[in-house]
Structures are given as structure tokens and as C-alpha cells.
Amino acid sequence: MNYIVPEFEIERNPNKCISCGACVRQCSYEVHYFDDDGKTVLADDSKCVACHRCAAVCPTRAIKIKKYDMAYKEHFNWTPTTQKEINLQAATGGVLLSGMSNNKPYPIYWDKILLNASQVTNPSIDPLREPMEIRTFLGKKPEKLEFDEDGGLKTKIPPQIQLETPIMFSAMSFGSISFNAQKSLAMAAKELGTLFNTGEGGLHPKLEEFKDNAVVQVASGRFGVHKQYLESGRFIEIKIGQGAKPGIGGHLPGEKVTVEVSNARMIPVGSDAISPAPHHDIYSIEDLRQLIWSLKEATCYKKPVAVKIAAVHNCSAIVSGVARAGADIIVMDGFRGGTGAAPTRIRDNVGIPIELALAAVDQRLRDESIRSCVSLVAAGSFRNSADIVKAIALGADAVYVASAPLIAMGCHMCQQCHSGKCNWGIATQRPDLVKRLNPEIMYKRVVNLINAWNHEIKEMLGGMGLNSIDSLRGNRLMLRGIGLSEKELEILGISHAGE
Amino acid sequence: MLKREGQVRIPSGCAISAVTDTLGKRFSGTDIIDSIALMHDRSNGLGGGFAAYGIYPEFKDLYAFHIFYDDNDARVKTEEFLFKHYDVEYFEQIPTRKISSIGKAPLIWRYFGAVPISKMKKNDYDDDEYTAKCVIRINNEITGSYVFSSGKNMGAFKAVGYPEDVGEYYMLDEYKAHTWTAHGRFPTNTPGWWGGAHPFTLLDWSIVHNGEISSYDANRRFVEQFGYHCNLQTDTEVITYLFDLLVRRQGLKLDMAASVLAAPEWTVIDSMSEKDKELYTALRTVYSSCLINGPFSILVGSKHGLLALNDRLKLRSLITAKKDSKIYFASEESAIRVICPEPEEIKAVEGGVPIFIPFAEVNG
Numbered sequence: 001m002n003y004i005v006p007e008f009e010i011e012r013n014p015n016k017c018i019s020c021g022a023c024v025r026q027c028s029y030e031v032h033y034f035d036d037d038g039k040t041v042l043a044d045d046s047k048c049v050a051c052h053r054c055a056a057v058c059p060t061r062a063i064k065i066k067k068y069d070m071a072y073k074e075h076f077n078w079t080p081t082t083q084k085e086i087n088l089q090a091a092t093g094g095v096l097l098s099g100m101s102n103n104k105p106y107p108i109y110w111d112k113i114l115l116n117a118s119q120v121t122n123p124s125i126d127p128l129r130e131p132m133e134i135r136t137f138l139g140k141k142p143e144k145l146e147f148d149e150d151g152g153l154k155t156k157i158p159p160q161i162q163l164e165t166p167i168m169f170s171a172m173s174f175g176s177i178s179f180n181a182q183k184s185l186a187m188a189a190k191e192l193g194t195l196f197n198t199g200e201g202g203l204h205p206k207l208e209e210f211k212d213n214a215v216v217q218v219a220s221g222r223f224g225v226h227k228q229y230l231e232s233g234r235f236i237e238i239k240i241g242q243g244a245k246p247g248i249g250g251h252l253p254g255e256k257v258t259v260e261v262s263n264a265r266m267i268p269v270g271s272d273a274i275s276p277a278p279h280h281d282i283y284s285i286e287d288l289r290q291l292i293w294s295l296k297e298a299t300c301y302k303k304p305v306a307v308k309i310a311a312v313h314n315c316s317a318i319v320s321g322v323a324r325a326g327a328d329i330i331v332m333d334g335f336r337g338g339t340g341a342a343p344t345r346i347r348d349n350v351g352i353p354i355e356l357a358l359a360a361v362d363q364r365l366r367d368e369s370i371r372s373c374v375s376l377v378a379a380g381s382f383r384n385s386a387d388i389v390k391a392i393a394l395g396a397d398a399v400y401v402a403s404a405p406l407i408a409m410g411c412h413m414c415q416q417c418h419s420g421k422c423n424w425g426i427a428t429q430r431p432d433l434v435k436r437l438n439p440e441i442m443y444k445r446v447v448n449l450i451n452a453w454n455h456e457i458k459e460m461l462g463g464m465g466l467n468s469i470d471s472l473r474g475n476r477l478m479l480r481g482i483g484l485s486e487k488e489l490e491i492l493g494i495s496h497a498g499e
Numbered sequence: 500m501l502k503r504e505g506q507v508r509i510p511s512g513c514a515i516s517a518v519t520d521t522l523g524k525r526f527s528g529t530d531i532i533d534s535i536a537l538m539h540d541r542s543n544g545l546g547g548g549f550a551a552y553g554i555y556p557e558f559k560d561l562y563a564f565h566i567f568y569d570d571n572d573a574r575v576k577t578e579e580f581l582f583k584h585y586d587v588e589y590f591e592q593i594p595t596r597k598i599s600s601i602g603k604a605p606l607i608w609r610y611f612g613a614v615p616i617s618k619m620k621k622n623d624y625d626d627d628e629y630t631a632k633c634v635i636r637i638n639n640e641i642t643g644s645y646v647f648s649s650g651k652n653m654g655a656f657k658a659v660g661y662p663e664d665v666g667e668y669y670m671l672d673e674y675k676a677h678t679w680t681a682h683g684r685f686p687t688n689t690p691g692w693w694g695g696a697h698p699f700t701l702l703d704w705s706i707v708h709n710g711e712i713s714s715y716d717a718n719r720r721f722v723e724q725f726g727y728h729c730n731l732q733t734d735t736e737v738i739t740y741l742f743d744l745l746v747r748r749q750g751l752k753l754d755m756a757a758s759v760l761a762a763p764e765w766t767v768i769d770s771m772s773e774k775d776k777e778l779y780t781a782l783r784t785v786y787s788s789c790l791i792n793g794p795f796s797i798l799v800g801s802k803h804g805l806l807a808l809n810d811r812l813k814l815r816s817l818i819t820a821k822k823d824s825k826i827y828f829a830s831e832e833s834a835i836r837v838i839c840p841e842p843e844e845i846k847a848v849e850g851g852v853p854i855f856i857p858f859a860e861v862n863g
Contacts, residue, residue, distance in 0.1 A: 122793045141785045157781050160784055474720045
């Protein structure tokens with residue numbers, strides 16, 4: 001007997017259904033099937049994940065997906081979800097897995113921060129009429145510039161990354177997402193003048209042409225890392241942690257390790273790709289320093305080296321150490337950051353919000369007078385351009401986004417990335433599913449999305465009387481909290497609305 | 500109760516004006532008072548002030564400290580500090596005239612002193628750095644005491660009131676300087692503290708500013724990494740610190756610093772020669788947080804000369820004119836014509852394009 005009540009219910013309108021079987025063919029979860037008569041389409045509700053693929057492909061709009069209406073004896077503590085999870089574990093003895101990001105109702109501070117606008121005493125600036133600059137540079141900056149007698153520049157500037165938008169695409173490996181999904185991001189990054197990130201999956205030979213827009217990642221499994229790979233990227237990112245699962249490594253199931261994935265990762269076909277929780281050559285900050293400088297040495301000091309950490313309780317001190325260890329860019333990933341697969345308990349309970357981490361870290365680096373030595377990239381759920389403007393005003397140089405472009409490519413947040421059955425061709429390696437995602441079409445949707453956000457950022461900048469993103473960075477006077485406690489305001493370093 | 504300058508950030512509109520003689524000839528403050536007086540309506544009586552260069556030729560190598568005291572107690576404490584840290588050659592109450600429109604005044608004193616050689620032997624920084632530290636200490640640590648001028652052969656004079664009244668109050672018609680700047684303030688709050696009037700000064704820097712910068716907090720949080728404290732929370736204060744950091748402490752040329760504060764746009768940089776492109780890209784990336792954004796027009800006095808700078812979108816008026824050996828700047832053309840009816844040349848200062856008038860050897 002199965003104790004698990006389905007989450008969703010398929011409602012098929014018999015007057016509309018023409019028994020074409022599109023839903024049957026499209027559903028990788030095998031929810032829809034033909035009855036023995038070969039005509040009537042039926043559904044196994046228990047398998048439905050609400051990814052909406054069937055509803056989207058149904059030519060007669062005969063399908064609706066509804067919440068499965070099952071009454072429980074009400075209990076505030078023992079919710080249906082809680083009971084379902086216990087039953088799942090009772091049946092399997094396994095760790096609960098989830099995809100995407102923390103979906104518990106923790107405070108979303110972006111929604112409790114308001115932006116400023118100019119009125120009377122200084123004019124707002126119209127981005128349609130005046131230049132509005134959002135070009136962003138990442139990399140270590142010297143404390144000062146020196147010039148020779150003739151006014152020529154004497155200081156040698158460490159390598160800088162020029163971005164035409166403060167928005168980059170965060171790490172998603174080939175393996176966790178499909179080749180077509182990664183290619184779409186690569187194409188979009190190229191057109192937008194920004195970067196995509198290979199994650200810990202190596203760089204597919206067919207994506208070599210996008211290497212000038214790639215960030216290459218070195219994570220604890222070291223999959224796909226070799227000299228040429230390191231030299232391919234615009235910068236190298238050492239991944240220590242990820243917001244969705246701080247403190248643990250990664251796991252790509254063997255079923256997802258196809259020939260192509262195995263080539264890119266340099267591991268046998270069909271073998272599980274397990275990244276250890278720590279890097280086994282980094283047990284301390286001194287060890288990290290050695291890896292940073294080894295990577296710089298290996299790439300002749302031409303590539304900035306970034307270090308990505310999950311936002312955790314002590315992140316200010318950690319980031320200060322990482323900056324002093326020689327990182328050029330520090331990425332902080334908040335607890336709402338996405339993932340292809342994470343243990344549910346970790347995804348939903350470990351780490352802290354990026355808003356608080358970012359504010360604390362930026363202030364700490366300033367208190368230590370080392371903020372300018374390092375670029376700060378914030379990650380861990382930016383849903384729209386306003387979130388990004390707030391992050392930059394708190395102190396970020398740039399942000400990483402991933403979930404938003406995935407949604408632009410078809411993701412419906414069904415949170416089943418770990419199953420490898422993504423019906424939208426994103427988080428899957430099944431050739432029949434992958435080919436559903438056409439990079440030529442999808443990259444344009446991603447470009448549209450980021451261009452739209454760029455426009456909105458410019459509008460908000462202009463409204464604040466700024467015409468360069470440089471003047472927004474760390475400009476917390478542009479922010480006010482709403483409904484926040486004194487302590488929260490103190491950590492965010494902002495005043496309350498009305499002050 | 501209304502908060503005092505420094506406890507709260509107070510935006511304000513303003514009028515500014517300046518006259519300098521390129522031959523270094525000194526002239527009285529009458530012209531500058533007449534110029535700023537014409538722009539009466541751009542101030543609201545809540546702050547006016549002047550800076551004058553070349554006024555103390557008899558003490559030209561000594562630091563001239565102008566200090567406001569709330570009471571005699573503050574004076575005693577400050578003098579104890581000053582006499583310990585400087586060889587003070589001369590000091591006195593700054594002479595003033597009774598003016599009905601100028602309200603309750605603090606005690607206003609000035610001191611001329613040199614850094615004792617014995618002090619400098621112990622330190623690895625120069626006289627200017629020593630003096631900057633002393634000024635910051637007095638302003639931060641001695642309650643009721645505020646140093647509002649600390650350069651050599653220059654001085655600031657300011658008060659709560661209309662600038663023309665402030666000029667008369669301080670008897671500026673009796674001083675002679677080769678360069679004068681003036682400021683009339685229109686704060687949108689009424690703190691009524693004399694220290695909050697402009698110009699803002701540090702060492703020989705003096706800045707008068709018309710505008711309200713929207714990049715304030717980005718600028719503030721950047722300079723505070725270098726040990727500055729933006730106690731007054733004013734634009735002028737943070738702009739002064741940016742100049743002090745870039746020019747005095749980091750050694751940038753003044754025009755270079757100007758192109759950091761009002762940086763060329765990226766589209767302009769992109770079309771520069773490779774060498775300039777590298778230079779300006781470096782300036783913009785390394786000093787990105789020094790970019791001043793929003794409307795501003797500033798007149799920056801220093802030992803180097805007088806610099807006029809407008810924001811890069813030209814969101815505030817600033818006019819310049821030339822007649823004989825004199826160069827004029829003002830928020831309004833009329834404020835120049837009232838003291839120089841027929842200039843040889845008169846034009847608007849271009850957005851983001853600095854005009855620098857180096858000081859000549861002082862004559863007369």
C-alpha cells in the first residue's frame with residue numbers, strides 16, 4: 001500500500017481531448033498513458049510534478065493541472081508535506097532530495113527594501129536622453145595609480161573583466177543541465193557582453209567558441225580541469241560552497257554521465273560523479289591561498305581567480321580571509337541559491353540570506369580598508385532587476401543569476417532537476433528531451449530577459465539621479481528598510497523608511 | 500528638536516562665485532561680496548561664506564587655523580592642544596563688525612603656527628598629514644570646538660546668514676587676496692550651525708559647491724576606508740576628502756583627479772587612442788567609487804590653484820569670464836557682470852571639463 005497522496009491531479013476535459021497522444025509522448029514522468037482501448041487517455045496523478053509540459057503542448061487545451069484535493073485532519077505542526085516526507089523516507093530509507101532552491105517562507109529582504117528617487121533638489125536623469133552607464137569591471141584594483149613624469153600610467157593593473165551589464169550567469173555544469181541549455185546561456189552571454197559559468201562540468205569542445213564569455217570552475221571533484229581548460233575561461237572560479245547546499249559536495253548520478261558528459265568531465269561513462277564536501281587539498285585558509293596562487297601561476301597571472309563561498313554565519317570573517325589569501329573576485333551565494341540536486345534538509349535549513357551576508361561582508365571589507373582590493377559578486381536568487389539594483393546599492397559589484405534565465409528557457413520550477421527527466425530539456429541528458437530545447441530560440445529569450453533588466457536598471461538609476469552604476473555601488477543612502485527591526489537595519493546598514 | 504549638521508544629511512541648493520587674478524595681484528573682498536550678493540535669492544540666509552588665498556603674506560609659511568568655539572571652556576581646551584602641538588607665533592580673535600542680521604555668534608579665533616621640528620622627528624608623515632590629523636582630532640574630540648580653516652596663507656570665513664552679510668561681518672573689504680571664492684546656501688533644513696556653512700576646508704583645500712550629489716554614500720564609504728570621517732555628511736565635505744586623498748595623499752595631478760570625479764563617459768573612452776584608453780579605463784576602474792554623480796558645480800581652491808568643475812551632464816549652471824588678468828566664475832552670468840560689466844570673454848563651463856587656473860607668484 002502506498003501512503004503517499006499525490007500532490008497534483010490531472011483534469012482532462014473529455015469534450016476537448018482529441019486523443020492525439022501528445023501528452024503521452026511528451027511526459028517523461030509517464031503520467032499520461034493510453035487505456036487498453038488505445039484511444040482513451042488516462043493519467044497517473046501520483047507521478048505528476050506540475051511541470052506543465054503536457055498542458056503546454058496540448059493542441060486543444062484540454063489539460064489542467066490542479067492541486068490534489070485531499071482533506072487532512074488539520075494540524076499546524078504535522079502538515080501534509082511533513083507527513084509525505086516521512087512516508088517517503090519510511091518507504092526508501094533515503095535522504096530527501098530536491099532541486100532548485102530553498103522554498104521555505106524565510107524573509108525575503110529584497111521585498112523589505114525600498115529604493116530612492118530624486119525630487120526637486122536634484123534632478124532625475126532620463127536614460128532615453130542621457131548616457132546611462134552599466135559597464136562593470138571585475139578584478140583586483142590597486143590601492144592607487146602612479147604616473148611617470150609625462151603623465152603616463154606606471155601602475156600595472158591586474159587583469160580585469162569587462163562586462164556590459166552587472167549580470168552574469170552562474171555556474172551550471174554540463175551534466176546538471178543539458179548541452180543545449182548551456183549553449184543557450186553561452187550564446188546569450190556572448191551577445192550581452194557578459195559571462196556564463198561552466199560549473200564543475202568542464203568545457204564541452206563545441207562550446208570552445210564561447211570561451212571568451214566563459215568562467216571556468218574548479219570545484220572539489222576537479223572534474224574536467226586541465227591547463228587548457230583553465231586557460232579557456234575569462235576567469236577561474238574556485239568553488240568552495242554553494243548557497244543551496246553549504247557544507248556538502250555534489251553528486252551527478254551515473255545515469256546522467258553520458259559519453260559526452262564523461263568526455264567533458266574526464267570520468268568513465270555511467271560512473272557517479274561525486275564531488276567531495278571539502279576540497280581535499282584545502283583544509284584551511286593557507287591551503288586556499290596555495291590553490292589561488294597555483295592557478296594564477298598556471299595561467300601566467302593573466303586570469304583573475306574568484307572564490308565562491310556559500311553565505312554562512314561567519315561569512316564576513318571568511319571573506320576577509322579569502323580576500324587576503326589573494327582572491328581577485330569573491331562570490332557569495334545566499335541560501336536561496338539554486339541547485340540541480342541537494343538534500344532537501346540542507347537546501348531548506350543551512351546558510352543565510354544573501355542580503356544580510358552581502359551587507360555584512362561589504363561593510364567588513366570596508367572596515368578593514370580592503371574592499372577595493374576585491375570584487376564582490378552576489379548570488380542566491382535575483383528574481384528581477386530591482387533585486388539587483390538593491391544588491392549593488394548594498395555593495396555588490398555584480399550578480400549571478402541562473403534560475404531566472406532557466407525560467408526564460410522553459411523551466412516551471414517543478415524542482416525535479418535531480419530526477420534528470422526535465423521535460424523542458426534543461427536539467428536532463430536524455431537526447432529525446434534535450435532536443436526539445438532549441439538554443440537558437442532560447443538564447444534570444446535569455447537575451448531579451450537580460451536586456452529588459454538592463455533597461456529597468458537604467459530607469460531606476462536615472463530615477464535616483466545617477467548615470468553610472470559606479471555611483472550606485474555601496475550607495476546605501478539610496479535604500480530604506482520597511483518593516484525591519486533595528487538589528488536587521490543595522491546589519492543591512494540602512495535607515496528605515498521615513499527616516 | 501532639529502538635528503545639527505552632521506547628525507543628519509541636509510541637502511541644499513546654493514550660489515557660488517569666484518574671482519582670481521592670474522598675475523597674483525591682490526585685491527579686496529568687495530567684488531566677491533557684490534558678486535555673491537547679486538544671487539541673494541539663491542540663498543536663504545542659513546549659510547554664507549568665503550575663502551581667500553594670499554591673505555596672510557606676513558605668516559605665509561605658517562598654518563592659519565580659524566576656529567569656532569561654543570564657549571570659553573572649549574577655547575581653553577583647544578588652545579592647550581594647539582600650543583602643545585604647534586609653535587604658535589600669533590593668535591587673536593578674528594575681528595568682526597556688528598551686523599543686525601547675523602545672529603548669535605560663536606567665539607571666533609585664529610592662530611598661526613608651525614609644526615615643531617621635535618614633533619616631526621617622531622613621525623613618518625609630513626607637516627600636512629600631521630596638521631590634518633590634528634584638525635580631525637580637535638573637531639572630533641574637543642566638544643564645542645570646530646576648526647573651519649587650516650591652510651597656509653589662506654582662510655575661510657563663514658557664518659549662518661546671507662553671504663553678503665557674512666562678508667561684511669568679517670570685514671572682508673579690509674583683506675586683500677589674489678583669489679576669492681564665495682558661497683550662499685539654501686539648505687532644505689534649518690540647523691543654524693556655523694560650522695555647517697560653506698566653504699568646507701581641509702589644509703589649503705577649500706571647496707564651494709552648488710548642487711546635490713546623488714553618489715554621496717558611494718563616495719563617503721569609499722573615502723572612509725582611508726581614515727576620513729564624514730562628520731558633517733555634506734557633499735562639500737566628501738568632495739574635499741576625495742581631492743585630498745587623490746591629490747595630496749596619492750599624488751594624482753589635479754586635472755587627473757578632476758577626470759576621476761567627473762569621468763569621461765565609456766563611449767568617449769572607447770574612441771580614444773590606445774594609450775589614453777588604457778589610462779582612462781584605469782582611472783575609472785580603480786577610482787570608480789570616486790565618480791561624483793548628480794548635479795554639481797564646484798570651485799576648488801588649493802595651493803595649486805583654482806579649479807572649476809561641472810558635473811558631466813551639466814546639470815548645474817556655472818559661468819566663467821575673463822577680463823584683463825582676472826578670471827571670474829559664478830552660478831549666474833549676472834553675478835559676474837555686476838562686478839565686471841564688459842568681460843573680454845564669457846562662456847558656460849562645459850560639463851565634465853575642468854578649468855584650472857594655476858596661482859601665480861603672489862604680487863602686491
